[in-house]
Amino acid sequence: MHADGQGTSDTGPRFMPQQKISDGSVTVRGQKIDYQAVAGTLVVHPKGWDDADAFDRGKDEKKDDKNPTAEASMFYVAYFKKGVRPENRPITFVYNGGPGSATVWLHMGAFGPKRVVTADDTHTDAAPYQVVNNDDSLLDASDLVFIDAPGTGFGRIAGKDKEKAFYGTDPDAYAFTSFIAQFLGRFGRFNSPKYLFGESYGTTRSAILAHELQEEKSIDLNGVMLLSQILNYDNSIDSPQFNPSFDQPYMLALPSFAATAFYHHKLDTQPPDLRKFLDEVEHFALTDYNSALQQGTALPDAERDRIAQKLHDYTGLPVDYIKKANLRVNGGEFEQTLLGKDEMDTGRLDSRFSGPAMDPLAQRPDYDPQGAAMSAAYIAAFNDYSRKVLHYGDGGPGDDGWMDYKQSANNIRDWSFTHQPPGAMRPVRGVPNVLPDLAAAMKYNPKLKVQLNQGYFDLGTPYFEGVYEMRHLPIPKSLAGNVEINQYQSGHMVYAHEDALKQLHDNAADFIRRTDNQPAQPVARK
Known part of the structure; x- marks a missing residue:
C-alpha cells in the first residue's frame, strides 16, 4: 500500500477505504x-464497471475496454x-x-x-x-x-x-x-x-x-x-449573450439585480419593504419586460425608452448604459457597474459583499468579493x-497519510x-x-x-x-x-x-x- 492509500495491481490503481472514528x-x-x-473514504467506480473483474488481477487492461479501471476515493x-x-x-x-x-x-x-x-x-x-x-x-x-x-x-x-x-x-x-x-x-x-x-x-x-x-x-x-x-x-445570467434569441435569463435575474440595488441604496427612491418591492419587480419581469425582450429589434423606440427607465428605477443602473446594453445586462456587467463610480464590484454569489475592482474599466469583475472575503x-x-x-489527514494510522485538503x-x-x-x-x-x-x-x-x-x-x-x-x-x-x-x-x-x-x-x-x-x-x- 502506498502512503496515499493507493495499492497496485495488474489492472491499474486500487484505492482502499479508510476510516477514523x-x-x-x-x-x-x-x-x-x-x-x-x-x-x-469510500471507493467508487464509473458506470459499466464489473466488480467480478476486480478479482481477476491478471486481466490485460488494453483488452478490457468494456470494464473501466478508473477509481475515485x-x-x-x-x-x-x-x-x-x-x-x-x-x-x-x-x-x-x-x-x-x-x-x-x-x-x-x-x-x-x-x-x-x-x-x-x-x-x-x-x-x-x-x-x-x-x-x-x-x-x-x-x-x-x-x-x-x-x-x-x-x-x-x-x-x-x-x-x-x-x-x-x-x-x-x-x-x-x-x-x-x-x-x-x-x-x-x-x-x-x-x-x-x-x-x-x-x-x-x-x-x-x-x-x-x-x-x-x-x-x-x-x-x-x-x-x-x-x-x-x-437560465444562467452569467453568459446569456452567447445564446442570443433566448432572453429568459435577463427576465429571471432582474429581481436579484433589484434586491442588490435595494441593499446598496442605489435606487432613486428607497422602497420601505424589500418583499413588496420584489413582488412589483417580478410582475414587471414576467409582463412588460418579457414582452419587450421578445420583440427584439421590432420594439418601438418609445417603448424601449420606457422599459429602460423602469429598469433604471429597479436596478439603479444608468439609463444610457441600459440602452447601450440593448436592455440586456448580464450578471458580470451588473456586478461591475452598480458600484462602478466607487471603483467597487459587488459579489456574484452574495451581492451584499463588495470589493475593490481589479480593473475599473473592465466589462466584468476579475474575482468574486464574496469568495475572497470568506x-x-x-x-x-x-x-x-x-x-x-x-484526526484525519494528519498522517496517522487509518487514513491516507498526510494529504492536502483540496477545496x-x-x-x-x-x-x-x-x-x-x-x-x-x-x-x-x-x-x-x-x-x-x-x-x-x-x-x-x-x-x-x-x-x-x-x-x-x-x-x-x-x-x-x-x-x-x-x-x-x-x-x-x-x-x-x-x-x-x-x-x-x-x-x-x-x-x-x-x-x-x-x-x-x-x-x-x-x-x-x-x-x-x-x-x-x-x-x-x-
Missing part, C-alpha cells in the same frame, strides 16, 4: 447531542447521534456543488457541529479564526453525511481516463449514487428515512440522484432539499478541525456537461437541463417532497430563476403541492448571514420531521 457533542437550541463522527465525514435506533433516525447526505467543489462550506458554515465565524457582508479578518459550537447544526433532526466530490477534499481519482470517468454531469451523479448506496449498506442505514441536501451545482446533482437512486438502486427518498437552485443552465476562514478552520479533532478539483475546463435525461435514447447536446430528472423522480414516487431554499442577493443562481423552474417542472398539477419554497435576506451561501442560517436550520429540520414517516411522539400528560 471519534466522539463529540454539540448543543442545538439548548439540547445536547452526543455523536460519533466517522471521517473516511471519495472523502466524507458522517455524524451519528448516539443512543438511537438507526431505522428511527433520518440520515441526510449533504454536498456542495461547483462542479468540482468540496463540501467544506456546508460542513463548516451551515450544519456541522462546529461552525467558523465570518463577517456578515465584509472581508473576514485574517487568522486566528473563531470556530464555535454550531447552535444551528442539523444533528437535532438527522444524522449527517458530508460528501466531497471526486477529486476534492482528501479524496483522489486515479486510473485510465480518470477525468472522463468522473468529471461530467452524468459520471458525477453515478459516482454519488454509488457512494450513497454503498454507505447505506456499510452502515446499516437502508431502512432509515433518507434525504439529500445539495447546494448550487449540488441541486443539479440532486435532481439526477433522486431519479438514479430509484432507477438504479430502488432507493426511495423521503425528501430533497435544494439550496440556491440551478436545474436548467440555459474562503480563507473556511479552509483554515476545516484543515485544523479535520486534523486535530477528526476544488479545478476541473471546470475538463467537465462534460452532457446529460442524458430520463426517456432520452442518447445524451442531449448543450448545457444540462435536469428538470425532467426531478420530475421523473416525483412521478415515480408521488410522495417525494422537495424544499427549495434561496437567497435574494444571489447573482450566481438568482432566486426567481429557481421559482420559475419549480413552476415549470413537467409534473401533474396535483404534485405541485409537494414543492415548498423558502427565501432569505442572504446570498448564495444563505448560511453566511447568521439570522438566515437560523431560519434555514428551522425550515430544514421542520421539513425532515414532517416527512420522516416516524410515529408521532405522544404528548406528555400530567
Whole structure:
C-alpha cells in the first residue's frame, strides 16, 4: 500500500477505504447531542464497471475496454447521534456543488457541529479564526453525511481516463449514487428515512440522484432539499449573450439585480419593504419586460425608452448604459457597474459583499468579493478541525497519510456537461437541463417532497430563476403541492448571514420531521 492509500495491481490503481472514528457533542437550541463522527473514504467506480473483474488481477487492461479501471476515493465525514435506533433516525447526505467543489462550506458554515465565524457582508479578518459550537447544526433532526466530490477534499481519482470517468454531469451523479448506496449498506442505514441536501451545482446533482437512486438502486427518498437552485443552465445570467434569441435569463435575474440595488441604496427612491418591492419587480419581469425582450429589434423606440427607465428605477443602473446594453445586462456587467463610480464590484454569489475592482474599466469583475472575503476562514478552520479533532489527514494510522485538503478539483475546463435525461435514447447536446430528472423522480414516487431554499442577493443562481423552474417542472398539477419554497435576506451561501442560517436550520429540520414517516411522539400528560 502506498502512503496515499493507493495499492497496485495488474489492472491499474486500487484505492482502499479508510476510516477514523471519534466522539463529540454539540448543543442545538439548548439540547445536547452526543455523536460519533466517522471521517473516511469510500471507493467508487464509473458506470459499466464489473466488480467480478476486480478479482481477476491478471486481466490485460488494453483488452478490457468494456470494464473501466478508473477509481475515485471519495472523502466524507458522517455524524451519528448516539443512543438511537438507526431505522428511527433520518440520515441526510449533504454536498456542495461547483462542479468540482468540496463540501467544506456546508460542513463548516451551515450544519456541522462546529461552525467558523465570518463577517456578515465584509472581508473576514485574517487568522486566528473563531470556530464555535454550531447552535444551528442539523444533528437535532438527522444524522449527517458530508460528501466531497471526486477529486476534492482528501479524496483522489486515479486510473485510465480518470477525468472522463468522473468529471461530467452524468459520471458525477453515478459516482454519488454509488457512494450513497454503498454507505447505506456499510452502515446499516437502508431502512432509515433518507434525504439529500445539495447546494448550487449540488441541486443539479440532486435532481439526477433522486431519479438514479430509484432507477438504479430502488432507493426511495423521503425528501430533497435544494439550496440556491440551478436545474436548467440555459437560465444562467452569467453568459446569456452567447445564446442570443433566448432572453429568459435577463427576465429571471432582474429581481436579484433589484434586491442588490435595494441593499446598496442605489435606487432613486428607497422602497420601505424589500418583499413588496420584489413582488412589483417580478410582475414587471414576467409582463412588460418579457414582452419587450421578445420583440427584439421590432420594439418601438418609445417603448424601449420606457422599459429602460423602469429598469433604471429597479436596478439603479444608468439609463444610457441600459440602452447601450440593448436592455440586456448580464450578471458580470451588473456586478461591475452598480458600484462602478466607487471603483467597487459587488459579489456574484452574495451581492451584499463588495470589493475593490481589479480593473475599473473592465466589462466584468476579475474575482468574486464574496469568495475572497470568506474562503480563507473556511479552509483554515476545516484543515485544523479535520486534523486535530477528526484526526484525519494528519498522517496517522487509518487514513491516507498526510494529504492536502483540496477545496476544488479545478476541473471546470475538463467537465462534460452532457446529460442524458430520463426517456432520452442518447445524451442531449448543450448545457444540462435536469428538470425532467426531478420530475421523473416525483412521478415515480408521488410522495417525494422537495424544499427549495434561496437567497435574494444571489447573482450566481438568482432566486426567481429557481421559482420559475419549480413552476415549470413537467409534473401533474396535483404534485405541485409537494414543492415548498423558502427565501432569505442572504446570498448564495444563505448560511453566511447568521439570522438566515437560523431560519434555514428551522425550515430544514421542520421539513425532515414532517416527512420522516416516524410515529408521532405522544404528548406528555400530567
